[in-house]
Amino acid sequence: MPVDYKERVATWRVDTVGNGYRKLADILGLKNPAFRVARDLASAHESAH
Numbered sequence: 001m002p003v004d005y006k007e008r009v010a011t012w013r014v015d016t017v018g019n020g021y022r023k024l025a026d027i028l029g030l031k032n033p034a035f036r037v038a039r040d041l042a043s044a045h046e047s048a049h
Contacts, residue, residue: 002028009045 002008005028012024024038 005041006045009042013042 008027009024012020012027016023021036021039021042024042028038028041030038
């Protein structure tokens with residue numbers, strides 16, 4: 001996981017209005033079907049705010 005994943009998730013949220021978990025997986029450098037991990041990370045990040 002990139003050390004700046006929180007910033008990447010935040011940018012993804014602004015750029016895609018929270019849609020496209022496959023896109024987020026790409027931004028984080030994760031391989032499909034790791035987009036599920038990206039989705040879970042995004043959900044966890046949202047819960048923290």
